[in-house]
Amino acid sequence: MTNVQWDTKIIDGLLVENGRIVKGTIYIKNGEIAAIAQEDTLGEAKEVIDAKGLHVLPGLIDTHVHSRDPGPTYKEDFYYSSQAAAAGGITTILEMPNTTPPVSDVESFDNQVANLSGKAHVDFGLWGICVGDLNKKDIAPLHERGVIGFKFFWGYAVHAKTFQLMYNYKPGMEDVIPPFDDGEVYSMMKEVSKTGNLFAVHAENNHLIQAFTREVEARQGTSYDDLIQSRPELVEVTTVQSGIAMAKDLGTRLHILHVSSAGGVDAVKEAQEAGYPITVETCPHYLFLSDKDYDHVGPQMKVYPPVKYEKDQKRLWERVKDGTISHVCSDHAPHTEEEKDGELWSIPAGMCGVESLAPLLLTAVHDNRLLITDIARLLAEEPAKLHGIYPQKGSLQVGTDADFTLVDLQKSGTLKREELHSKSKVTAYDGFPLHGVPVRTIVRGKTVMKDGAIEGEAGYGQLVTPASSRKEAALS
Amino acid sequence: MTNVQWDTKIIDGLLVENGRIVKGTIYIKNGEIAAIAQEDTLGEAKEVIDAKGLHVLPGLIDTHVHSRDPGPTYKEDFYYSSQAAAAGGITTILEMPNTTPPVSDVESFDNQVANLSGKAHVDFGLWGICVGDLNKKDIAPLHERGVIGFKFFWGYAVHAKTFQLMYNYKPGMEDVIPPFDDGEVYSMMKEVSKTGNLFAVHAENNHLIQAFTREVEARQGTSYDDLIQSRPELVEVTTVQSGIAMAKDLGTRLHILHVSSAGGVDAVKEAQEAGYPITVETCPHYLFLSDKDYDHVGPQMKVYPPVKYEKDQKRLWERVKDGTISHVCSDHAPHTEEEKDGELWSIPAGMCGVESLAPLLLTAVHDNRLLITDIARLLAEEPAKLHGIYPQKGSLQVGTDADFTLVDLQKSGTLKREELHSKSKVTAYDGFPLHGVPVRTIVRGKTVMKDGAIEGEAGYGQLVTPASSRKEAALS
Amino acid sequence: MTNVQWDTKIIDGLLVENGRIVKGTIYIKNGEIAAIAQEDTLGEAKEVIDAKGLHVLPGLIDTHVHSRDPGPTYKEDFYYSSQAAAAGGITTILEMPNTTPPVSDVESFDNQVANLSGKAHVDFGLWGICVGDLNKKDIAPLHERGVIGFKFFWGYAVHAKTFQLMYNYKPGMEDVIPPFDDGEVYSMMKEVSKTGNLFAVHAENNHLIQAFTREVEARQGTSYDDLIQSRPELVEVTTVQSGIAMAKDLGTRLHILHVSSAGGVDAVKEAQEAGYPITVETCPHYLFLSDKDYDHVGPQMKVYPPVKYEKDQKRLWERVKDGTISHVCSDHAPHTEEEKDGELWSIPAGMCGVESLAPLLLTAVHDNRLLITDIARLLAEEPAKLHGIYPQKGSLQVGTDADFTLVDLQKSGTLKREELHSKSKVTAYDGFPLHGVPVRTIVRGKTVMKDGAIEGEAGYGQLVTPASSRKEAALS
Amino acid sequence: MTNVQWDTKIIDGLLVENGRIVKGTIYIKNGEIAAIAQEDTLGEAKEVIDAKGLHVLPGLIDTHVHSRDPGPTYKEDFYYSSQAAAAGGITTILEMPNTTPPVSDVESFDNQVANLSGKAHVDFGLWGICVGDLNKKDIAPLHERGVIGFKFFWGYAVHAKTFQLMYNYKPGMEDVIPPFDDGEVYSMMKEVSKTGNLFAVHAENNHLIQAFTREVEARQGTSYDDLIQSRPELVEVTTVQSGIAMAKDLGTRLHILHVSSAGGVDAVKEAQEAGYPITVETCPHYLFLSDKDYDHVGPQMKVYPPVKYEKDQKRLWERVKDGTISHVCSDHAPHTEEEKDGELWSIPAGMCGVESLAPLLLTAVHDNRLLITDIARLLAEEPAKLHGIYPQKGSLQVGTDADFTLVDLQKSGTLKREELHSKSKVTAYDGFPLHGVPVRTIVRGKTVMKDGAIEGEAGYGQLVTPASSRKEAALS
Ligand SMILES: [Zn+2]
Ligand SMILES: [Zn+2]
Ligand SMILES: [Zn+2]
Ligand SMILES: [Zn+2]
Ligand SMILES: [Zn+2]
Ligand SMILES: [Zn+2]
Ligand SMILES: [Zn+2]
Ligand SMILES: [Zn+2]
Known part of the structure; x- marks a missing residue:
């Protein structure tokens, strides 16, 4: 596995998508979801995010x-x-x-x-x-x-x-x-x-x-x-x-x-x-x-x-x-x-x-x-x-932007x-009680918020257009 | 019966009203429907309109x-x-x-x-x-x-x-x-x-x-x-x-x-x-x-x-x-x-x-x-x-304006x-074939059209208002 | 008018029919409604029913x-x-x-x-x-x-x-x-x-x-x-x-x-x-x-x-x-x-x-x-x-059975x-308070109930069939 | 990657699920989907199924x-x-x-x-x-x-x-x-x-x-x-x-x-x-x-x-x-x-x-x-x-049974x-023209049909029950 070097992996989260919830690990490379696996067995990553107990939403x-x-x-x-x-x-x-x-x-x-x-x-x-x-x-x-x-x-x-x-x-x-x-x-x-x-x-x-x-x-x-x-x-x-x-x-x-x-x-x-x-x-x-x-x-x-x-x-x-x-x-x-x-x-x-x-x-x-x-x-x-x-x-989905919101319910x-x-x-809503909060925001593989604190810097965000998305959908 | 003198009676017509058709005779006095009877037995009238074979509509x-x-x-x-x-x-x-x-x-x-x-x-x-x-x-x-x-x-x-x-x-x-x-x-x-x-x-x-x-x-x-x-x-x-x-x-x-x-x-x-x-x-x-x-x-x-x-x-x-x-x-x-x-x-x-x-x-x-x-x-x-x-x-209805349209179907x-x-x-509609035509128009007891010819004169018509009608409905 | 002899007339009632109420007098002959008039002017009857203040329903x-x-x-x-x-x-x-x-x-x-x-x-x-x-x-x-x-x-x-x-x-x-x-x-x-x-x-x-x-x-x-x-x-x-x-x-x-x-x-x-x-x-x-x-x-x-x-x-x-x-x-x-x-x-x-x-x-x-x-x-x-x-x-309607229910509201x-x-x-419903009661029931011109008391006798009632009714409707 | 040995991988197919189609590779281990990746980079497998040009359906x-x-x-x-x-x-x-x-x-x-x-x-x-x-x-x-x-x-x-x-x-x-x-x-x-x-x-x-x-x-x-x-x-x-x-x-x-x-x-x-x-x-x-x-x-x-x-x-x-x-x-x-x-x-x-x-x-x-x-x-x-x-x-989904139907449209x-x-x-349907046919059927990672020919043997199939499935869904 040492010859695979992921940029990031988000391990052991509860992946929430399309009406279902499944435990799994997400592997990120070049800002995209490169792989999703049931267990964390696909090798090492520069950054490891432990999502145990967290819900991982698109x-x-x-x-x-x-x-x-x-x-x-x-x-x-x-x-x-x-x-x-x-x-x-x-x-x-x-x-x-x-x-x-x-x-x-x-x-x-x-x-x-x-x-x-x-x-x-x-x-x-x-x-x-x-x-x-x-x-x-x-x-x-x-x-x-x-x-x-x-x-x-x-x-x-x-x-x-x-x-x-x-x-x-x-x-x-x-x-x-x-x-x-x-x-x-x-x-x-x-x-x-x-x-x-x-x-x-x-x-x-x-x-x-x-x-x-x-x-x-x-x-x-x-x-x-x-x-x-x-x-x-x-x-x-x-x-x-x-x-x-x-x-x-x-x-x-x-x-x-x-x-x-x-x-x-x-x-x-x-x-x-x-x-x-x-x-x-x-x-x-x-x-x-x-x-x-x-x-x-x-x-x-x-x-x-x-x-x-x-x-x-x-x-x-x-x-x-x-x-x-x-x-x-x-x-x-x-x-x-x-x-x-x-x-x-x-x-x-x-x-x-x-x-x-x-x-x-x-x-x-x-x-x-x-x-x-x-x-x-x-x-x-x-x-x-x-x-x-x-x-x-x-x-x-694999092959799409590695954007995630990690939530602690x-x-x-x-x-x-x-x-x-x-x-x-x-x-x-000043003073409104909250139960369940986003604890990490990840845009194209990069954490931009962690535990309420802003990470990253201005200028990282990019334009998204239907055209850019169509490239992926073109397969259909 | 000679002591009753109706203004007009419309005899033997097919009275059309409220979804039903019935043969009958209508007696008119002072421009109103004074009586409706099954047969023409209620006495003489100055004017007698024979509606035999005609439909009498309001x-x-x-x-x-x-x-x-x-x-x-x-x-x-x-x-x-x-x-x-x-x-x-x-x-x-x-x-x-x-x-x-x-x-x-x-x-x-x-x-x-x-x-x-x-x-x-x-x-x-x-x-x-x-x-x-x-x-x-x-x-x-x-x-x-x-x-x-x-x-x-x-x-x-x-x-x-x-x-x-x-x-x-x-x-x-x-x-x-x-x-x-x-x-x-x-x-x-x-x-x-x-x-x-x-x-x-x-x-x-x-x-x-x-x-x-x-x-x-x-x-x-x-x-x-x-x-x-x-x-x-x-x-x-x-x-x-x-x-x-x-x-x-x-x-x-x-x-x-x-x-x-x-x-x-x-x-x-x-x-x-x-x-x-x-x-x-x-x-x-x-x-x-x-x-x-x-x-x-x-x-x-x-x-x-x-x-x-x-x-x-x-x-x-x-x-x-x-x-x-x-x-x-x-x-x-x-x-x-x-x-x-x-x-x-x-x-x-x-x-x-x-x-x-x-x-x-x-x-x-x-x-x-x-x-x-x-x-x-x-x-x-x-x-x-x-x-x-x-x-x-x-x-x-008896007691209302004696307005009728007599129709020959x-x-x-x-x-x-x-x-x-x-x-x-x-x-x-020029040239349009017609089957069934109004043959007599009667307003408050007076014939204003007969067989296509205008009778009566300008100025006979009167204003009708909801108020004037309410008088009759007041009974309810 | 002496030469007209109605069997019965119901005078000055509030006639209720087809969604409307109108004051009028009903003349009955041979068990049928012979005429309806606005005022009681159509001659004498053997029996006169004063319906003043009453509603006359079919x-x-x-x-x-x-x-x-x-x-x-x-x-x-x-x-x-x-x-x-x-x-x-x-x-x-x-x-x-x-x-x-x-x-x-x-x-x-x-x-x-x-x-x-x-x-x-x-x-x-x-x-x-x-x-x-x-x-x-x-x-x-x-x-x-x-x-x-x-x-x-x-x-x-x-x-x-x-x-x-x-x-x-x-x-x-x-x-x-x-x-x-x-x-x-x-x-x-x-x-x-x-x-x-x-x-x-x-x-x-x-x-x-x-x-x-x-x-x-x-x-x-x-x-x-x-x-x-x-x-x-x-x-x-x-x-x-x-x-x-x-x-x-x-x-x-x-x-x-x-x-x-x-x-x-x-x-x-x-x-x-x-x-x-x-x-x-x-x-x-x-x-x-x-x-x-x-x-x-x-x-x-x-x-x-x-x-x-x-x-x-x-x-x-x-x-x-x-x-x-x-x-x-x-x-x-x-x-x-x-x-x-x-x-x-x-x-x-x-x-x-x-x-x-x-x-x-x-x-x-x-x-x-x-x-x-x-x-x-x-x-x-x-x-x-x-x-x-x-x-x-x-x-x-004139020409139909003289059946009425007189009501005192x-x-x-x-x-x-x-x-x-x-x-x-x-x-x-024993003890149920009533407001508005039938005070007279008339079947084909004959009173069969008056003020709660039965009049007439057994055997008066007749069969009604759609066929018998169709005779009247045949006009349409 | 040599230290990862997948049982099977299905490479380069068009994965069809939940209304979308995406190109990807599926890795199978122990009869389950172990991973899904965009590219075929996750290592070797005993069996490699080339799904290029095929649609891979659940x-x-x-x-x-x-x-x-x-x-x-x-x-x-x-x-x-x-x-x-x-x-x-x-x-x-x-x-x-x-x-x-x-x-x-x-x-x-x-x-x-x-x-x-x-x-x-x-x-x-x-x-x-x-x-x-x-x-x-x-x-x-x-x-x-x-x-x-x-x-x-x-x-x-x-x-x-x-x-x-x-x-x-x-x-x-x-x-x-x-x-x-x-x-x-x-x-x-x-x-x-x-x-x-x-x-x-x-x-x-x-x-x-x-x-x-x-x-x-x-x-x-x-x-x-x-x-x-x-x-x-x-x-x-x-x-x-x-x-x-x-x-x-x-x-x-x-x-x-x-x-x-x-x-x-x-x-x-x-x-x-x-x-x-x-x-x-x-x-x-x-x-x-x-x-x-x-x-x-x-x-x-x-x-x-x-x-x-x-x-x-x-x-x-x-x-x-x-x-x-x-x-x-x-x-x-x-x-x-x-x-x-x-x-x-x-x-x-x-x-x-x-x-x-x-x-x-x-x-x-x-x-x-x-x-x-x-x-x-x-x-x-x-x-x-x-x-x-x-x-x-x-x-x-990763972690579920590796059942697939490969289709050649x-x-x-x-x-x-x-x-x-x-x-x-x-x-x-005898003689009915077909356009688009299943070319491979895979049950829990094992091919049971390939190009029309039955593979595998009687007795491989297993009972599935809502209970067995609930284990997976329990995460939600
Ligand atoms: Zn706005
Ligand atoms: Zn706005
Ligand atoms: Zn207009
Ligand atoms: Zn207009
Ligand atoms: Zn019953
Ligand atoms: Zn019953
Ligand atoms: Zn069946
Ligand atoms: Zn069956």
Whole structure:
């Protein structure tokens, strides 16, 4: 055996994949899984990781991250967010495109790859943005270049020159393109459909939001319930329905982002049962919080779509279990503590999430709400398949990237705001008890986090694209 | 018996009502049904109408008529359209509100009553228009005044001063309010919901129409199929779905006007099965025509929503039979022959219909597609119930208005364009063979049409309102 | 007017029919409705009934009555049960065929007509029995003779010579035909399907009942819940499902008798939504009682299928309201007080019902669970339509039988066991408060009950058949 | 590497598992998968199998085999059938229990293990039989002993002493227990439910079959369509429905064997969508044949349930693709050519299948009806999971049995009756073109078939039980 020299071997772990758990040893060479064996008999390695008692999951993926980079990097940047990811057991970040400038064409894609590459502690993929006719011609090239999906911010205005989303759009603003209408949405969806890539939407009906907000303002509502009433279930349902009707017409792979309501997720379920390729994700805040938590959590938990009622929370758990919801992601969207420290209505929506995503879901395993195999499914396998980067990412298969998240299900702890690795540390979960935590994060064979401490350095992370993954899948 | 003097008696007819047919004699006094008897034994009448061999239906109602009055009365006016109605067996017209000026408040309602009353050969009810905040405050008063429903032209722009619909809206037009957005629609629907009255919508998604039209224009499409492709099923489905989602939220009595597609009507069916008070109508052109007919009919058949495919036609017949579709109406919308005599894309949509509505459906009885009892249901009972004017209208009940349509199911004929009573005579049915025709129209005891000839005079017709009908229903 | 002489007129009543209520006067001649008028102006009558303040309903029908005649007439006979009917506002009884001998062929039909005619205080129709090959050849003749439907006692054994149902069947009994198997059921259903008449089933799976009973016996269960557990929902569901599957295959008009469970009624609902002509009835005990009532009612409430749980009761009310359940009937099945006064498991199932049917449902009107128009629907219109005797029975139409039930909704009372007119007086409702009672029962123009007192005499009641009714309907 | 001595390595194959395909090398030691590696770098092996260009699937499983052993071994015995299995790429047979004597208790189980072990060329699991009260007490012990499921022959009589199925049951036969009734079925299902094991049913309603057969006999029908008409869809649907209703009540893992009709499979789909653990299999004859094939295939294709219509065939393919049908199996049920060579009605039902199962489905891959990954799913992964022997069987996971089926998708051939390895060679597929064939079958590391030739010897095959598999799964 001395003539075999593995780079690394992870011995005696409980390998979790595809719904099963088996004891085994993984051999790594050149950043890939070179072999998997039942016993540790295949020779020596430079590095030996003893995984006895630990679960070895395919490296976890957070598909929905806003690292504010480039852009308002005082809130967060990729140097920080990719450390937070590593700390939280995430080996791949899929980065949202609404940066400044956004990822709207090949040039900005390339620039963003360069920008993030220098700061990356973990691997990353890039979303492309859809801004209607402004970048219609760029959809196909972006697909070719390797975006892992296209994101459309339904109901948001866009600056005609910078392509920035305008969160405070008022009619009449100069150089601002008003929120796209249904015809324009259909055109974008059609363009994306041609590529076969994913068309993902933030699904809140802006015009209804405005109407409901006017009603709340008229009654001077300021409570958390008023916030929900300004963006109630109907806001999500009408947009999801319209999106689905269009996607059925076009054969689009439509993906509903961060679903928050019973009605929203059930509209997707109905479409799935009718055989359409419509998918949907949700986030920890919709699973672990409800309006009842506002009293003790406060404005930190303001997100869009807002966290709703217990009935929604309950339905979302059911849909996570029955597979309607393909995966769970963080919608990591940091703001500074100063920004978040204000009146509920005026503070921005969003909070940190990439670091708490896996620990929260692992705690659900402890609480018997999920199985450990569900964690692999929801945070690795399904995200990778959905975005076309499976099995390079999201599997424990020989010949693929040696990305792993080692989990100690016996280890307990407490989520502490001050220990988060993000630049801003706004979270709804400060003090939340954790049972089961990632204890080691390995990206392409290299440990980037061990026992909570960041290892490795910025710049190690690499771009992953469906194209790079296709090489492996080409065998089929 | 000589001391009883009835005004009129209709003897020995086959009385058709509520799904059954019975031989009997009807006695009329003071414009009302005073008695119904099995045999003609109740005494003498000034006028005796022998209905032997004829079916006596409750006076038929056309719920969807645009008489262009006041407004472009060179196309049509109520003097003409109410004669066309009488000729076609219609005893009550429900007149659409998009006149010039529209029926948008109590004053315009009263003016319209005065205007139409002078010309009316048959009775009439009035729709009120919804133009958003422009007449939000007028919704409740209009309801009190007696509109039979509120109509909202979803997707149409409105002139801010005249409240006229702007059919050729382009962004930037002066004094023009762009098509109402979903938030504004919700607000309108909420306002109407408070009254408990009907909220009826023309359901075509304007933004999708624009997008599809751009596509057709881009390929320089000019065929009838291109016309459909500019307003395909999806256009109807998305609007119907959004309307239904809002109506579910608000508890609204939502009514979908002139449904034209399989997907549109099935969305309503699903909502009905879930227990919501959503209703839907269709028109003869969607039942008797399909795209296949364009070759021989030509541009006359251009209507909005356009007549679609045989699959839609087939589904609509099914939904008429199974009761999903509450009633059939004409969408009488005349244009001059000159206006209609042009290129498919530029000519206006709409055609005559009030006079051919009943004859076409009676021909379907001859063809075994409907029963004669279905005619009473679809053209009298259900329309009257839906609009709150039952049983004053739409029934054969003692104590209600003596409105009747006498039908000879054995009589055949041909629909001839030149014999229509409308000012403009555009129709898709010129030369259409008829089997079963109305031979006498009686309004409140007075014959207004006999064997095709108009009797009586302009000004006889009266306004009917839910309020006037409620007097009778008060007994319950 | 003196030259008109009506037999009877009912003046100023609130006429209830087809979902509407209108004030009017009814004129009767020769046992038929000769005329209906708004005001009482049509002349004099020998008898004048002042219905001011009363609701005048079409004569109510009880479709499910076991008068034990001929047979164990010590329990009940038609002389008594038809008085009980009259007292309870019922003008037509549809009599079940499991008499001794049963109504299994034309001869027994004729004999039964003769037998009942001599005792009848109200009109009556006859069910025919299905006993497999024993009377397969009699199905068509019975249909021609005028049965209002065919009843099949699924799961019951039959005596091969007397055709009696054997309630205590054990394998091996001499001359006993064991319960019919699915193949025989299919054959019977096929035979009835050819006639177009109704195939009605008592739907409890006998083999499952035996298995569940063995389980209960094994644990020596004696409580009311044990009784339910011996005939739980599954017993009804499997039989209903099998019946529906066969009926779909054969196009049968299948009717499920006395449905008792949520699962049973929902299986019918599903079939109806798929467009099949499957109907279902329920009885007052399933609506007004649940297992919770056993403590204070006791063994009197033992019926088959047994009254089940509150969840079933709740669902049945929903299905009465939404129209899934076509009508409500009594399943009048008297036993003597001695027979019923025993141990729950050994006493026979069944109780009186024909007299309390209408008062109980009228009390539901008072309690806002039903409308008075629902009473006409559930106890007159739908039963008559289902059994082909509409509009002769079940309508207020001129030219049809002058059957009426006059109801005083303001009158309160108490149901008293000792005041019942049946021979045996077993009821679950002794002491039940009533709000709204029938105050006059009129059969073909003749009052048979007034203010609770029986008028008229035995032998007045006549047979009604679909054929006799068809004469009237022939006009259509 | 010389100090590592693998028993066998399979190099450079395309490993097919869990929906993905990857190139790799498998290392085998002691009959288990010891390691999997991307490249062949892990050292030498005694045996090297070059799988270049071949697909390596988890060893395929045929879950439904009747080897007639012990019993009418002139038709087939396990020595032959297990060679046929090896020849057809099957590494594990699940043997049906209706042998003579049947596998009805622990003793007969042990005897059968001994009997088959001596003849086995491949591994095998055993079904246990359910014969009502006759072996109710044996259900739990059989489960403990390791049956892979319980089979109930719904509608078949059983000999009271030998427990043999009586295929020609007539009432009155001595010592024969008539077909179990619904109550007895429920009791059996309840008993099996307690074990948590599978309750599998042949689902044809015997009483309906008898009734339909009488009808066919009455019209002297002898065609293949008459055969179908004697066991039409309704026969399957009613039994499936009853089974499902009971299973819902009991929480049973119900499995529907060899589904043959659209209605049958859709009833299962509905139950699955409602969340119940109901599964269903089908067989190649229902997928590759329809009534249209009878003309050229002839009586050989007689099976029970009979192959039905193209509409059924089409629906079954859809349900194979959408996952409603968990797996495909052969229902291998040989008869001699003499027995099969007769008149359609009198010859026995059943034919060979274990050898043609995989080649037929592989040909469907060639025809683009299935993916190669579907073969692994339908013939290995799902069967193993369903019967509790996963991942020991049905996976490519390290530490599990080294069972493989090597497939050459490029190889074509023809199915020739005379080349089958079964004792009897009745098949419907003689002359059927094959594209894609198993070229090597490996059981626990040992090649038992190579290029069509049987290797190894009788007695190599071993029993597999859920218990033996649980050892591996215990890690989870
Ligand atoms: Zn968003
Ligand atoms: Zn986001
Ligand atoms: Zn319109
Ligand atoms: Zn219109
Ligand atoms: Zn019964
Ligand atoms: Zn009964
Ligand atoms: Zn079988
Ligand atoms: Zn079999």
